[in-house]
Amino acid sequence: MKSVMAGIKSTLFVCLHYVLQYAVSREVTVPTGPLYRVAGFSLSVPCAVSGYEGPRMQDFEWFLYRDDLGDRQIGVVSTKDKGFPYAPYQARVRNGEVRVDRDSGDHVRLVVQRLRTDDQGKYECYTPSTDNAYLGSYSSSVVVKVIPDTLQISYSRSLTGQPLPEGAELTLTCSASIRSEQLTHLSITFGKRSGQAGSGGTVGPELSTVQVIISIDKLLGVVPGLAYKKRYDDGDITLEKRNGEGGQDLYIMKIKVLQPNDTGAYFCEAAQWIRDPDRSWQKIAYRTLDIGNLTVKQLSESLSVTSKPQGEVTLQVGSPLLLTCEVNGLPSDVNSGLQIQWMKRGSAGGEFIGSGGTEVEVARMSPDGIVSWGDDVSRASGGSMEKVEDAKYSLKLFSARPSDTGVYRCVVSVYAGRRIPAPSMPATLTQRSEGVTVNLKTKDVVVSAEAQLAQGPLLKRGSTITLLCTATITTTGPAQAQVQWLRWPLPEPQIRSSKNTTPEPALPVEPKPVATLTYDGIVEIYGNGSEVSVDRLSVVSYRLRVHAATIEDQGMYACRAEAWGQDPHGGWYNSGVKAESNAVTVYLYARVADLLLIPLVVGVSSALLVGIVIIAAVTCCFMKRLAKQRARR
Structure with missing residues (x-):
């Protein structure tokens, strides 16, 4: 029984060893084909190796199996052997047209800058072994199809460099088409190159910046450039596709309102896109046309x-x-x-x-x-x-x-x-x-104003305050006075200093308007709760009455007169000439009833207090005597 168990363990160990070896075995991967690329444009095929032993920097060799040569392989390029390329590729490898670009130690890309028709075939990426045991895959292949270049592009009108004014509209039109048996998409881009002056004041291409204005992308959607998105959202920039003649489509870009920063060199680019088997989009052909230079003349210059x-x-x-x-x-x-x-x-x-x-x-x-x-x-x-x-x-x-x-x-x-x-x-x-x-x-205008307190009995709270204002205007032609009454609070009593017998002047206080009688007879009251009336007694005499006056109505009163004149058309205007009268002090005394009320209140309060004290004393004594009588019983 023990020998059987030992045999099973040995078998499991061997199986596990081979599983682990397989899990870490070398594997070379390239994209799934076929890859369709356009003659005359670049080809880039990535290749990666994983699960290897040895140094991180791996070598790669590329072979081509052309359709017309059957299974014969052609050495294209190698990362470790400069003499590796076969005759058809030796010159192209030397001038860099065919090369291997390394992304990392185990990731590279085969680059063919200008594809030829005879570059079509199956490309094999091979990695020489650096492993202790030969295990896994050491190469992988992908088919590349080279299709003809059918991309065409043209423009209808070029920019001549003549300045256009700020705010003008710019319209640019490009025509483009492709004819392909494969399903490909066409994108159109309008852009601008803006030159930047160097230290010497010259503009060179190495200092220019390229900005995408707007485009129809590979998914056939309109996409504005980052710097132009707000203007696109505002409707200032549009791109429209129309059917043209001869199978070519028209693409019309409009900038409805030119700005100074729209100055630059404009171009139109058409690109052909295809979707590879791995679902990624690849640009396989493109052409750019320079439309011309544009200068926008700023409005501030004219x-x-x-x-x-x-x-x-x-x-x-x-x-x-x-x-x-x-x-x-x-x-x-x-x-x-x-x-x-x-x-x-x-x-x-x-x-x-x-x-x-x-x-x-x-x-x-x-x-x-x-x-x-x-x-x-x-x-x-x-x-x-x-x-x-x-x-x-x-x-x-x-x-x-x-x-x-x-x-x-x-x-x-x-x-x-x-x-x-x-x-x-x-x-x-x-x-x-x-x-x-x-x-x-303006006419010579002289205005004077004088205020006085009307004669009468002593003013008390609840009385009617009557103030008179005499306003005179001396001028030629019709004139009217507009009279406004103002009130200041009574000044605070001044404290005399022992060293200085002159009282310090009180700080000025802004007056409060009480009422106004306008030049055309309209009364405006600025109420504080009291009943106020204003009327005109004669040509020069105006009266202010404060009925049932309260303590808030006392103070210093003055009147301000403004002269209004009449123009030849009958309209009235403020001449701007005014005068302010003297100030009249109004003080309200207490009424007799108020004076009698004080002792009455004091007397009643005193009597009530004495009564409470007597009643409390009697009650206290009576309760004590009653308590003693109960105790004797």
Whole structure:
């Protein structure tokens, strides 16, 4: 029995030994064939060896079995023997047209740069043994079929190098076709080479960069280049395939809006693709055509914006103001959208004109012709903004006011190649004209204001505060006063210093508006909870009444008068001349009822407290006596 078990163990050991040897035996692999490649283009066949013994750097030898020579083998190239190639390949190996490129020690590729018809056949990759025992496979073969070159490509119009304006449209057309018995696909790529200047200012091909603009890939899908994806998504770049004549298809690329960085040398590439048995796609033929050079002329080199009249304009109040904006240098063959803005810098009333101050928008015309008014919406009925002719726009104020004094500029935003741009789209270029200074001659106006507290009994809480304002305007022509009442809080009591008998002045406090009587008789109340009324007693006298006054209504009151004049067209305007009256102090005293209430409250509180104390004392004593009587019993 023991001898039988020993025999079984020996057999199992031998079997295991052979299984392990087989598992680590040498194996050479090449792609599954047949591989179809095009004459005149390159062939690359990978070969790898695994499961070997010996050094990591393995040698490889390639043989060819041509169809017309039967089983005769031709030595093509070897990694260890320079004299290995047979006569048909000796010269091609020497000049590098046929070679072995090594990816790693046990992975190489046979490269034939320009395939010939007689290169067709079965290629065998052989690896000389470095193993202790001859076990496994030492070679593997793949069939290569060389098919004729039928790829054709052409273009319909070349670029001459003539500059195109920024925003113009570019259309390039390529024709391409293939005729093959095998199932192959055709891809088309439009690209651009951009030269970069070296230190000497010259541009050389070694410094150029190639960018893919857009292509129809081997799977027949449209794919934009990485740098052009956003423009493709925005619809600025398209690629279309059309049926052409003679079996050739037309491929039309459009760049709808040229940008300065589109300058460069353009090309079109057609490539033939085939799917190998291992399901991988291989480019087996390609051709590139240079279409020509393109220069994009920037809009900033030609655009200019001028406003007229130039320099300085002086007008009488009520006269019309007419400003014109001219846009020059726009390319006539580019359909661009324009946004025209009139901006003004300067304070109302002409108190300040210059480069300082806040610039505000007066009016705007959008690219679709819609006019909107900026800082002064009332101008929508007192002015107009129009397109007089191509690239010429006017701003007209029918009756100029003192507040129209300032420096005007025309601001033009150009959307090159986009007649109606999207709301969020930035302008291609924005330019401003020189400033036009507008001065208005106003009438001599003198305004005075005086405030006083109306005579009456002592003011108490709940009384009606009555304040009078005398506002006079001295000028020629019709004028009206606009009166506003202001209130400051009562100043805090000042603490005198022992070293300095002069009290320190209180910090200024911004007044709060109480009410306004406008020049046209409209009352505006800025309420704090109290009932307020304003009326006009005479031509120069105005009255403010605060009914049922509270403690919050006391303070220092003043009136501010502004002069409004009337222009020849009957419109009223703020002359900008104003005056502020003296301040009147309003203090509210406590009422008699309030004064009597204080002792009454104090008396009642005292009496109540005394009563509580007496009742508590009596109750306490009574409870103690009652407790003693119960204890005696």
